[in-house]
Amino acid sequence: MNFFNLSFKLKKFFHESLVILKLGYPLIISQLLMTLMEFFDSIMAGNASSIDLAGLAIALAIYHPLFLLVLGIFIPLGAIISQLFGEKKSEEIVKNTIQGLWLSQIFAFLSIIILLNVDYFLYRFGYEEEVIKISIDYLRSLIWGLPALYAFLVLRMLTEGLSITRPTMYFLTIGLGFKIILNYILIFGKYDFPALGIAGAGLATSISNWIMLIIFLVFCIKTKLLIKFRKLLVFRMPTWLYIREILKIGLPHGFGVAAETGLFTVVSLMMGTFGVTAIAGHQIAINVASLTFMVPMGLSIAISIRVGLAKGKSNFKEAQYIGRVGILLCILLMAVSALVFILFPEMIVKFYTDDLNLKNQAINLLFMAAIFQLSDGMQVGALGALRGLKDTRIPFFTNIFAYWVIGLPFAYLFGINYKIGPEGLWVGLIMGLSLAAVLHNWRFNILTRRLFCSPFSNNIVC
Numbered sequence: 001m002n003f004f005n006l007s008f009k010l011k012k013f014f015h016e017s018l019v020i021l022k023l024g025y026p027l028i029i030s031q032l033l034m035t036l037m038e039f040f041d042s043i044m045a046g047n048a049s050s051i052d053l054a055g056l057a058i059a060l061a062i063y064h065p066l067f068l069l070v071l072g073i074f075i076p077l078g079a080i081i082s083q084l085f086g087e088k089k090s091e092e093i094v095k096n097t098i099q100g101l102w103l104s105q106i107f108a109f110l111s112i113i114i115l116l117n118v119d120y121f122l123y124r125f126g127y128e129e130e131v132i133k134i135s136i137d138y139l140r141s142l143i144w145g146l147p148a149l150y151a152f153l154v155l156r157m158l159t160e161g162l163s164i165t166r167p168t169m170y171f172l173t174i175g176l177g178f179k180i181i182l183n184y185i186l187i188f189g190k191y192d193f194p195a196l197g198i199a200g201a202g203l204a205t206s207i208s209n210w211i212m213l214i215i216f217l218v219f220c221i222k223t224k225l226l227i228k229f230r231k232l233l234v235f236r237m238p239t240w241l242y243i244r245e246i247l248k249i250g251l252p253h254g255f256g257v258a259a260e261t262g263l264f265t266v267v268s269l270m271m272g273t274f275g276v277t278a279i280a281g282h283q284i285a286i287n288v289a290s291l292t293f294m295v296p297m298g299l300s301i302a303i304s305i306r307v308g309l310a311k312g313k314s315n316f317k318e319a320q321y322i323g324r325v326g327i328l329l330c331i332l333l334m335a336v337s338a339l340v341f342i343l344f345p346e347m348i349v350k351f352y353t354d355d356l357n358l359k360n361q362a363i364n365l366l367f368m369a370a371i372f373q374l375s376d377g378m379q380v381g382a383l384g385a386l387r388g389l390k391d392t393r394i395p396f397f398t399n400i401f402a403y404w405v406i407g408l409p410f411a412y413l414f415g416i417n418y419k420i421g422p423e424g425l426w427v428g429l430i431m432g433l434s435l436a437a438v439l440h441n442w443r444f445n446i447l448t449r450r451l452f453c454s455p456f457s458n459n460i461v462c
Contacts, residue, residue: 016306016325024302026165030156031294033172037179037208038064041201042287043351044183050355052198054276055134057283058127059198061268062118063139065261067149070107072254074100074153075301076392077246079308081161094232097158099242104150111150112143127272131279134198141202145209152209155216160301162226167219175212179204252392256383259399263407263432267425270415278422281361284352289369289376292337296330296377300384303327307388311451320448323385327378327441334377341370361422368426375433382440389447398439407432 038060045052077100084092118139122132156168182204189195196203220226264286271282303326310319341348345363353359386395411428414420420427 013325013328016322017329020299020302020306020322020326020329023305024299026169027160027301028295028298030165030168030172031298032291033169033176035291035294036176037205039287039291040176040180040183041198041205042283044187044201045198050276050280050353050358051128051130052134053283053353054128054279055131056138056198056201057268057279057286058122058131058272059135059138059142059202060283061265062135063115063142065258065265066111066114068261069254069258070104070111070150071153072257073107073247073250074104074150074157074254076249076253076387077154078157078161078301079304079387080245080249081158082163082305085162090228091232093158093161094229095236095239096242096246097154098236099239100154100157100246101151102238103243103246104154105147108147108150111146115139115143125269125272128276131272131276137197137199138202141196141199142205144203145206148206148209148213152213152216155213155220158220164225167216171212171215171219174215175208178211179208182207249390249392252396253387256392256396256399259396259403260432260436263403263411263429266408267411267415267429270411270425271422273416274422277355277357277361280353280358281365282422284349284358284362285365285369287352288341288348288366289373292334292373293376293380295333295337296380299326299330299333300380300387303330303381303384304388307385308390311389316448316451319388319451320445323382323388323444323448326385327381327444330377330381331374332377334373338370338373341366341373364423365426368423368430372426372430372433375430375437379433379437379440382437382444385444386440386447389444389451391443391447394443395440398443399436402436402439403432406435 041056041060042053045056077096080096081093084096116139119132119136122135127135152171159165159167183201185191185193186196186200186204187198188200221230268279268282268286271279303323306322306326307319310316310322345366346359348366349359349362352362383395386392407428409428410431411425413424414427415422415425418424
């Protein structure tokens with residue numbers, strides 16, 4: 001009897017896992033392709049020099065959380081469009097998309113202003129003059145592509161909200177191809193172009209962003225899949241009613257994501273006190289960990305869709321089960337990446353550099369990254385489940401507590417106060433991620449148990 005019960009549970013688990021993976025794999029690939037933009041920047045910077053890689057590390061530590069904040073704000077737009085699509089409100093979908101595009105340009109303008117004024121803060125941290133110059137050059141080349149990138153995100157949320165996920169993969173693949181070629185030409189000065197160094201990588205990203213946006217716009221204009229929405233397309237000025245709805249759901253989610261990435265940013269800046277080798281080694285380990293993180297991050301969006309669908313049907317037990325399966329799936333996949341980090345660290349680091357001191361530093365931090373892979377998968381899976389229940393405000397406060405009240409002070413305590421060094425700073429990262437993972441899962445279990453006892457639940461025993 002127990003054998004058949006176990007067999008049934010495993011069969012149900014594998015079935016739900018396959019459903020989530022089938023729904024999530026285009027999202028995973030899209031997230032990976034976006035991360036590969038920075039991945040190739042880091043590889044080419046490492047082949048240029050350790051100074052270039054250190055400058056890139058500082059620049060990305062500033063830019064990355066800003067971009068993820070905006071991405072986090074726009075992700076719920078896909079949920080809004082999906083709900084409207086289910087209600088067959090085509091005109092509302094068009095209105096929300098147009099307002100999202102207006103909002104994207106507002107955020108692009110604000111981002112440009114911020115990135116143009118980071119000089120003061122970089123000098124305050126006492127980085128080497130050459131590292132600061134490289135960082136500033138990269139950011140000032142990167143900003144020209146932000147209006148295109150943020151508009152691209154809105155079109156992505158439109159198509160994903162309509163369950164059209166493959167075009168984003170294709171366009172990001174094309175963009176990545178252009179990015180690699182332009183990196184090679186502009187960084188190293190090939191084909192009679194001047195060698196721009198890391199500034200060339202930023203310019204390559206900007207050009208690629210505009211290419212992707214143009215292709216996406218052509219797709220939206222030409223494809224038959226969106227023909228009924230094009231008929232409703234008219235020019236509209238910014239409307240606060242729609243923008244407020246996007247911000248109401250998106251801001252807590254976006255700032256929750258920013259709270260996590262902000263911790264990594266501050267740790268990256270603190271890493272600068274240990275010298276160029278520590279910064280560059282940290283950048284290699286973070287770059288690899290960010291790449292593997294895209295897998296559970298993509299799955300978390302699929303988890304949100306599945307949990308939200310079950311909740312919409314008032315099937316709260318199923319919503320809880322889907323959430324738990326999704327979280328476990330994220331943990332299992334991150335366990336695989338952790339094993340790879342432990343077994344093949346030298347092979348991974350060799351892609352970035354041949355500098356012996358830098359390789360040793362990166363390998364040490366890669367072992368630390370292997371530890372927080374499980375926590376990272378667990379926390380992002382739980383966040384996806386909570387997003388499916390439309391719970392974004394409490395997770396934001398949870399992230400603030402886990403990362404800034406616990407993670408950052410312990411990073412300072414072990415890394416700088418106790419003088420353990422870069423590995424000590426990473427202890428704070430591990431503690432923050434682990435605490436967030438536990439609290440988000442606890443929150444999800446509390447909410448689903450509460451739903452069992454709601455007036456809409458069919459559950460008799462509460």
